[in-house]
Amino acid sequence: MEWYGALAVLLGSIMVLMAVGMPVALAFLAANILGAWMFMGGGAGVTQLLNNGFGSLTSFALVPIPLFLLMGEIFFFTGLGARMFNAIDKLLGRLPGRLSYVTVIGGTGFSTLSGSSMGSTALLGSLMVPEMIQRGYKKHMSIGPILGTGGLAIIIPPSALAVLLATLAQIDVGALLIAGIVPGLILAGLYIGLIWLQTRLDPAAAPAYEVTPLGAGEKVMLILRDVVPMLSVMVLTVAGMIGGIFTPSEAAAFGALGVLILAVLYGGLTMDALRKSITGALKVTLMAYLIVFGSATFSQLLAFSGASRGLIDWATGFELAPVAMLLVMFAVLLVLGMFMEQISMMLLTVPIFFPLATNLGFDPVWFGLIMLLALEISFTTPPFGLLLFVMKGVAPPETTMRDIYTAAFPFILCSLVLVALLIVFPALALWLPGR
Amino acid sequence: MRPLVRAYEAVLTSMAVVAGSMLVWLMVSIVWSVTMRNFGMQPPAWLFTSSEYALLYMTMLGAPWLVREKGHVHIELVTAALPEPAQRVVSRTVAALCVAVSLVLAWKGAELFLTNVERSDYDVRAYYTPKWILTIAFPVSFSLMAVEFARFVIGPELLHSGEAGVHE
Amino acid sequence: QDTLTAVHAFPETLIYTQSFLEFVDKVNERGEGVVQIDVRGGPEAIGMFQQADAVRNGVVDMVYTPGSFYGGALPEKDALVASNLTAVETRENGGIELIDSIHQEKMGVKYLGWFDSGVCYNLWTRNAPELDADGNLDVTGLKLRGNAVYNAFFTDYLGAQVIDLPTTDVYSALERGVVDATGWTQIGLIDLKWNEFLNYRVEPCFFSTDLGVIVNLDAWNGLSEEARTVLQEVAIEHEAASVEALKEKRDADFAQLEEQGMQVVELEGQARADYLAAAREKTWARMKGLMEEHPMGAGNYEALIERFYDPAADAQ
Ligand code: NA
Ligand code: NA
Numbered sequence: 040m041e042w043y044g045a046l047a048v049l050l051g052s053i054m055v056l057m058a059v060g061m062p063v064a065l066a067f068l069a070a071n072i073l074g075a076w077m078f079m080g081g082g083a084g085v086t087q088l089l090n091n092g093f094g095s096l097t098s099f100a101l102v103p104i105p106l107f108l109l110m111g112e113i114f115f116f117t118g119l120g121a122r123m124f125n126a127i128d129k130l131l132g133r134l135p136g137r138l139s140y141v142t143v144i145g146g147t148g149f150s151t152l153s154g155s156s157m158g159s160t161a162l163l164g165s166l167m168v169p170e171m172i173q174r175g176y177k178k179h180m181s182i183g184p185i186l187g188t189g190g191l192a193i194i195i196p197p198s199a200l201a202v203l204l205a206t207l208a209q210i211d212v213g214a215l216l217i218a219g220i221v222p223g224l225i226l227a228g229l230y231i232g233l234i235w236l237q238t239r240l241d242p243a244a245a246p247a248y249e250v251t252p253l254g255a256g257e258k259v260m261l262i263l264r265d266v267v268p269m270l271s272v273m274v275l276t277v278a279g280m281i282g283g284i285f286t287p288s289e290a291a292a293f294g295a296l297g298v299l300i301l302a303v304l305y306g307g308l309t310m311d312a313l314r315k316s317i318t319g320a321l322k323v324t325l326m327a328y329l330i331v332f333g334s335a336t337f338s339q340l341l342a343f344s345g346a347s348r349g350l351i352d353w354a355t356g357f358e359l360a361p362v363a364m365l366l367v368m369f370a371v372l373l374v375l376g377m378f379m380e381q382i383s384m385m386l387l388t389v390p391i392f393f394p395l396a397t398n399l400g401f402d403p404v405w406f407g408l409i410m411l412l413a414l415e416i417s418f419t420t421p422p423f424g425l426l427l428f429v430m431k432g433v434a435p436p437e438t439t440m441r442d443i444y445t446a447a448f449p450f451i452l453c454s455l456v457l458v459a460l461l462i463v464f465p466a467l468a469l470w471l472p473g474r
Numbered sequence: 475m476r477p478l479v480r481a482y483e484a485v486l487t488s489m490a491v492v493a494g495s496m497l498v499w500l501m502v503s504i505v506w507s508v509t510m511r512n513f514g515m516q517p518p519a520w521l522f523t524s525s526e527y528a529l530l531y532m533t534m535l536g537a538p539w540l541v542r543e544k545g546h547v548h549i550e551l552v553t554a555a556l557p558e559p560a561q562r563v564v565s566r567t568v569a570a571l572c573v574a575v576s577l578v579l580a581w582k583g584a585e586l587f588l589t590n591v592e593r594s595d596y597d598v599r600a601y602y603t604p605k606w607i608l609t610i611a612f613p614v615s616f617s618l619m620a621v622e623f624a625r626f627v628i629g630p631e632l633l634h635s636g637e638a639g640v641h642e
Numbered sequence: 643q644d645t646l647t648a649v650h651a652f653p654e655t656l657i658y659t660q661s662f663l664e665f666v667d668k669v670n671e672r673g674e675g676v677v678q679i680d681v682r683g684g685p686e687a688i689g690m691f692q693q694a695d696a697v698r699n700g701v702v703d704m705v706y707t708p709g710s711f712y713g714g715a716l717p718e719k720d721a722l723v724a725s726n727l728t729a730v731e732t733r734e735n736g737g738i739e740l741i742d743s744i745h746q747e748k749m750g751v752k753y754l755g756w757f758d759s760g761v762c763y764n765l766w767t768r769n770a771p772e773l774d775a776d777g778n779l780d781v782t783g784l785k786l787r788g789n790a791v792y793n794a795f796f797t798d799y800l801g802a803q804v805i806d807l808p809t810t811d812v813y814s815a816l817e818r819g820v821v822d823a824t825g826w827t828q829i830g831l832i833d834l835k836w837n838e839f840l841n842y843r844v845e846p847c848f849f850s851t852d853l854g855v856i857v858n859l860d861a862w863n864g865l866s867e868e869a870r871t872v873l874q875e876v877a878i879e880h881e882a883a884s885v886e887a888l889k890e891k892r893d894a895d896f897a898q899l900e901e902q903g904m905q906v907v908e909l910e911g912q913a914r915a916d917y918l919a920a921a922r923e924k925t926w927a928r929m930k931g932l933m934e935e936h937p938m939g940a941g942n943y944e945a946l947i948e949r950f951y952d953p954a955a956d957a958q
Binding site: 293 | 490493494497498500501504505506508512525526527529530532533536537540543545546547548549551552553564565566571572575576578579582583586589597602608609612633634
């Protein structure tokens with residue numbers, strides 16, 4: 040079968056199945072059975088599908104997701120989260136959308152270091168979304184910034200994905216990491232501008248009620264009692280990672296332990312809260328893992344059947360101006376990214392894109408950064424970005440996929456603006472690493 | 475019939491409880507091995523391997539329970555736009571399709587399990603673990619998922635709510 | 643004309659994959675009109691550790707993978723791991739023929755060739771490695787990265803504190819000081835950029851790479867006589883050619899590392915002999931134990947060692 044036939048079969052079946060309301064994980068599995076049967080030699084292909092699922096599930100890289108979820112759920116159900124956000128609310132006074140800013144700043148700080156976009160989306164989603172909705176924020180004011188921080192996490196160092204990309208593409212790891220700093224700060228600035236704009240256009244999106252001004256003593260008291268201890272769990276988790284005490288994958292376990300200890304100290308740890316936290320974390324983990332199980336093999340089918348390679352070769356086969364070529368590559372990444380996971384995409388595209396980029400006269404570090412952005416954007420692009428489903432799992436039950444799509448959209452736009460800026464002013468990326 | 479159903483429900487729930495314990499075990503095993511390591515001791519290798527295996531068992535043991543809880547996300551854009559009788563047909567058809575998928579995987583999973591036994595395959599990590607101990611999770615899990623989806627085909631409840639705005 | 647589908651275990655940019663792709667090009671050139679290999683991709687097409695099962699089950703016809711990735715099915719791969727010879731000598735002395743027959747019997751696959759052999763492993767460390775009074779390597783306090791292949795040697799003999807990490811996590815683990823030493827092949831450190839953190843190489847090197855091409859037996863038997871001849875001939879030529887190519891690559895890598903300040907610490911005399919013997923014997927012991935559990939038994943044990951290990955080669 041020609042590559043476009045394979046592509047049509049695979050993408051067509053998954054889109055139809057999801058559209059008629061088949062659970063996402065089952066839709067992937069169904070498309071996999073069909074694809075495995077067609078492209079991997081019948082029944083043996085379906086067995087291979089199970090072997091693949093086995094391989095992708097027994098991988099330590101998945102460990103942070105349930106543990107960050109557990110951390111977030113314990114924060115929420117023991118009332119520690121409420122304490123912290125009440126305090127921040129009082130401290131920041133009447134700035135509209137203050138918790139959205141807190142999400143961008145805190146979320147960037149955290150997810151940038153945790154190294155797992157799914158894990159940190161899970162943590163921030165389960166922690167922030169219910170709290171912010173309780174305080175009268177519209178959903179998009181919490182969901183949007185959380186989905187946005189993933190994009191920051193991947194380009195602000197340290198970034199595990201950047202290291203992997205640099206290794207695969209044989210470019211300077213240090214230069215790629217440093218190249219992400221300025222664009223990362225610009226993106227954070229765009230997010231903050233966006234939130235400001237959203238609260239200006241729709242003042243009802245975030246509560247702007249009067250708060251009684253606090254005396255200096257009360258402020259210090261609030262900070263010491265309700266903010267510092269909670270933040271210190273995150274700070275210690277991050278410090279342990281930087282200090283080499285544990286790896287990023289292991290850090291989540293210590294985060295969860297830290298919150299448990301705090302909950303005991305603050306007297307919020309009831310049996311009921313513990314049971315609810317574990318159940319909540321388990322539900323989202325199972326949902327996300329079964330999707331990982333299905334989508335990992337789907338990625339492989341796209342590659343093995345020749346569909347994705349065909350698409351790449353076709354798209355890059357045109358004789359276009361360098362910038363147009365760049366946009367084509369960017370678009371290919373976005374399309375593939377809706378259905379494939381990030382590491383498979385890198386393995387597939389790096390050997391083709393980097394030589395091409397060099398031929399076109401692009402700086403490989405600059406191109407690497409653009410590619411990282413495309414990878415992360417695709418993770419949150421409707422309709423199938425994986426983080427959108429994780430968010431659906433952790434958000435309150437009345438949140439619809441449509442809510443999540445509309446919340447994600449403006450933040451994706453910010454990332455696209457950043458890409459445009461990088462194309463027009465490559466120095467934004469290349470000045471700091473001195474290239 | 476009644477006690478049989480209740481026994482089945484109990485099995486499903488206890489599988490979920492085991493899955494929850496696996497989640498807690500992940501935390502405990504990691505904290506344990508990192509602590510040992512930082513005190514200059516060699517954490518036993520099974521600690522690391524057990525957490526990787528826990529990921530698989532957790533997913534497979536918990537997945538049927540999650541079907542009952544309607545926790546597998548789906549997109550309800552098309553179904554919500556249909557008139558109610560059509561909705562019901564689509565919802566039950568989708569559930570039936572899920573049953574079919576689960577059955578195929580249960581069947582292939584059973585085959586894989588038998589092959590692993592017959593070939594005496596090992597999963598090689600810190601230890602050589604007989605692979606069937608792990609792959610037996612597939613037929614068990616997917617069979618029970620098939621049963622749970624079947625309840626949405628013929629039972630009183632529907633998999634979809636039909637209310638895109640509310641219970642998607 | 644026959645066509646075989648193929649996948650490779652490592653990413654396309656890695657040197658070992660490039661070597662396999664060269665082999666494919668040679669086959670496709672010489673086999674025009676007779677046999678062609680259609681490469682479907684690497685770990686993005688079929689997971690690294692699932693490729694051996696895929697070729698056994700006929701999902702794909704040919705796989706290029708380290709034997710260690712299917713050591714659970716074929717513990718005899720440890721004969722290659724502990725080997726101090728290359729494919730050239732073991733092709734001549736019947737070693738590869740023996741390993742091929744074991745592959746056919748245990749896994750239903752044809753062992754076509756042992757590529758990229760003659761490359762061994764070193765221990766690489768961040769800080770100057772310490773030697774005890776007898777000149778033995780002292781690993782106390784060393785945070786050593788391990789995996790299933792090394793651990794029999796690292797933990798059982800060296801008594802090291804091993805941290806199991808996948809290759810992809812090693813860079814950041816070195817960066818943050820989670821580990822400060824690792825084993826790796828003589829080649830490839832620069833490609834992985836680990837040389838940014840590692841400053842010492844411990845000699846002698848131990849073990850050998852065990853990368854080989856396996857072909858589904860039904861697919862192999864279904865080929866025309868002519869196709870099989872082309873494949874086997876090209877494979878034998880590539881076995882020899884890849885030894886030479888990688889020797890050059892190793893010398894170039896070593897020179898580049900030395901230029902950047904990589905220092906070499908050499909174990910000597912009895913300490914050196916003990917180190918090498920331990921690496922070898924711990925691996926053989928593991929192989930024997932696992933062979934005995936299999937219905938086929940350990941009957942081939944002596945024959946494997948005789949063909950894949952030459953005591954005279956260590957003395958140099
Ligand atoms: Na980062
Ligand atoms: Na995606």
